Amino acid sequence: MTMRRVLVFVFFVVVGGFSRTASAQMSDLDPRIVKLVASVSEERLGAILKKLESFETRNSLSSTTSTTRGVGAARQWILDEMKGYSPKLQVSFDAYQVAPQGRITRPVEMRNVMAMLPGRSPRRIYVSGHYDTVARPGGQGASNAAGPSGDPDAAAAPPADPNAPLDNLAPGVNDDGSGTALTIELARIFSQSGIDFDATLVFMCHVGEEQGLMGARLHAQKAVAERIPIEAVLNNDIVGNDRGGNGIIDGATIRVYAEGPEDSPSRELARFVQRWGGRYVPSHKVRPMSRPDRFGRGGDHSAYNQLGFTAVGFRESRENFTRQHDVRDTFEGISLPYLAQNARVNAAAAATLALAPPSPGVLSDRNQPMISRAPSGYDANLRWKPAPGAAAYRIFWREAWGPDWQHEVLVGNVTALVLPNVQIDDYVFGIAAVDAAGHESVVTAYVTPPRANVPVRTGQ
Numbered sequence: 001m002t003m004r005r006v007l008v009f010v011f012f013v014v015v016g017g018f019s020r021t022a023s024a025q026m027s028d029l030d031p032r033i034v035k036l037v038a039s040v041s042e043e044r045l046g047a048i049l050k051k052l053e054s055f056e057t058r059n060s061l062s063s064t065t066s067t068t069r070g071v072g073a074a075r076q077w078i079l080d081e082m083k084g085y086s087p088k089l090q091v092s093f094d095a096y097q098v099a100p101q102g103r104i105t106r107p108v109e110m111r112n113v114m115a116m117l118p119g120r121s122p123r124r125i126y127v128s129g130h131y132d133t134v135a136r137p138g139g140q141g142a143s144n145a146a147g148p149s150g151d152p153d154a155a156a157a158p159p160a161d162p163n164a165p166l167d168n169l170a171p172g173v174n175d176d177g178s179g180t181a182l183t184i185e186l187a188r189i190f191s192q193s194g195i196d197f198d199a200t201l202v203f204m205c206h207v208g209e210e211q212g213l214m215g216a217r218l219h220a221q222k223a224v225a226e227r228i229p230i231e232a233v234l235n236n237d238i239v240g241n242d243r244g245g246n247g248i249i250d251g252a253t254i255r256v257y258a259e260g261p262e263d264s265p266s267r268e269l270a271r272f273v274q275r276w277g278g279r280y281v282p283s284h285k286v287r288p289m290s291r292p293d294r295f296g297r298g299g300d301h302s303a304y305n306q307l308g309f310t311a312v313g314f315r316e317s318r319e320n321f322t323r324q325h326d327v328r329d330t331f332e333g334i335s336l337p338y339l340a341q342n343a344r345v346n347a348a349a350a351a352t353l354a355l356a357p358p359s360p361g362v363l364s365d366r367n368q369p370m371i372s373r374a375p376s377g378y379d380a381n382l383r384w385k386p387a388p389g390a391a392a393y394r395i396f397w398r399e400a401w402g403p404d405w406q407h408e409v410l411v412g413n414v415t416a417l418v419l420p421n422v423q424i425d426d427y428v429f430g431i432a433a434v435d436a437a438g439h440e441s442v443v444t445a446y447v448t449p450p451r452a453n454v455p456v457r458t459g460q
């Protein structure tokens, strides 16, 4: 135990008994979520990864005829595996016929594998990874070493025969067997938990990520067309290795990328993962990143972002590029304890999200943030729209220069609050909905809408 931990421990022992804040935070934890998080199995994650590796390649353009090798065998196994978990889980292929374009050299059927756990309401929370793989000579390490001109996600040279399956060895155990195994394992523990969730949970194994986020784009397009209410996507891509290629080891943190602008819904989702992942899994540190992804690299969360959905991308803290997009991306490069910790953080965040009410709205019917200086002209006057199922609301604020909430106060089942003499121009404010059991939604922040630029007319 470090000195710092000892001091924190002593602090809690001394003041814990009569500190309302400390005890309130303790009781915020739902014992059912604690149990759910504890049910993540390293052994099962390992077995899933070994099975995924056994297909030798899961390239979206690989063979579909074999029952033991290639993308066809892999997607069928993922489907059958998740079907076996619980009769409550609705498992299906989310299939699309895709024409040649970009890195897709021939017409191909792309199938995401999707497991849905229906909740009381249609609003949806996604946990995802991509099960397809790619390998090319030199892998990601060669792309990085090529410097700024090297496109790290560039396609391999086109095959001599574009209609031939791309069947070269591409084990993809970390990229993205790790995110796939995490998603499959969460489908198991959520569907077997016996918890009655408010939101519908979707455990999604995307295909075609390596061809340009195709599976995620196709599903997001469908969600827009069919008005499917996707509230949040927790996407996991390369989350199973704790040893950087430069020798630096970090098995105690995970990066969560979230696109802007400041206080965008995706940034609030990242803060939510940090807050609730951190409470249920205090041994693992969530590191939110205020950017869409790593430099020059992409992931499926961005496909959802581009169509207006709230989505974040989980990435291991220390990557080993020589094992990415490469035949060396094998089981030996995985740390199961690390992958399990990342799965626990996802489980805590997804369960809290799915049990909490939806986020409250803070925009008026005229699309203006409902914040003012009334009644004195120097107060913070906050109003919001009620969230179904909310029993209380938690107000957050922080100085307008800074990433983390600094203050919070729980108010009852009201839709307005005045903080006297708090200058709204100096702080960012946000509201979360809280149910009777303490499950808290993602925060909705009060953001100034951008002003339209009206060009000045010149001349006479």
Ligand SMILES: [Zn+2]
Residues within 6 Å of the ligand: 130, 175, 176, 209, 237, 238
């Ligand atoms: Zn990937």
